[in-house]
Amino acid sequence: MCGEMENTEWNFRPVSMSDDTDSTAASCYLDEKTFRLSCGLFLEHSSFLNDGWAWEEVNGSEKEGYMKKTVMVPCRISSTPCQSNQSRLVDGDDALLEEEQLCDQDEAVGEPTAAEGQAAVRYEYHVLYSCSYQIPVLYFRASTLEGRSLSLEEVWNNVHPNYQQRLLQGPWDTITQQEHPLLGQPFFMLHPCRTEEFMRPALETARAERKGVNYILTWLSVVGPVVGLDVPLSYALAVGPPAPKAEATTAASTASASASTSGPD
């Protein structure tokens, strides 16, 4: 699966950490095979936790696919975008009633820019592999129970406070709207241009202590919380790196195939 993305506007230049070819961990790149194997190990633990990750095949091929998870989260959503979806009438009780029903808000809808309410929002996360940049990329979309897509502003409002300021300051994690490379539908995407920047320290540190890294686990643990995706701590204990050798790789594939209902390779 090589989903080509609109990348002409990116400044991202993949940088190789070193010429060391002992393991893929030496490079900040991720080759597609390691992507699949790493996802497989990740999915094994997900299956154990039953926390909703699954492997989606592309074109009916086991070897091509992406990881996907859907989760309901309480979010703050504004009543304003909902109102703007139809020609909104300020005057008239009928209009207000209609908006109340559609928005499913507890508080009365009054001012145009009024209240935010708590609502369950459906977040759908996709972990795709980018052939162009040889790194994983996180796509996601969010919608209310009524099926209304969240606006970029609403998505930003639900970013963890730890990251909100940085997101505003610099585009290391900019959230942009992109067409999903495989589904062709509008998604949000977490800009991957700084992937190398936070992967390099983890890869360096692990290498210094002679430990392997599950690229997907490390990567997702960093980018996930930015967009409300939690990676439970048990993953860090349970999920290891894919074995570098071919024989061990085969064993891992076998284990992956038998462990859960969905898994790559």
Added chain:
Amino acid sequence: MTKLHSSNAGTFAKMSDNADSPTESQKDDPPTQQPPTEDSGLVDEKKKIDVLLKAVGDTPIMKTKKWTVERGRTVHSLSQFISRFLKLEPSEQLFIYVNQSFAPSPDQEVGVLFESFGSDGKLVLHYCKSQAWG
């Protein structure tokens, strides 16, 4: 869980709750609040854990690397503390890793991290800062 020896307490600086940069006098502070009985020492042990902060790459090394931290303190709070200590720009992001290569959730309590990844009576956390956008 490894027992925390009272003789080590002096080598770990107390991390202030309000995330201010520590003063030198905070180091080697004995627990003056509690009477020096073994029971009180154990109670004090359980409330706090020892953290060793290691810089990665070009990230500035903290002058004080060893900290005693309340168990209930979150990764987010710790991150803010380190950022202020290192005087990071608002645009600079701090990354924290446990077990070398896992970024704990910002809401995660350090006490929980210690239970899972602590060894030799301390929790080792690696940290690294991103480049500021110029």
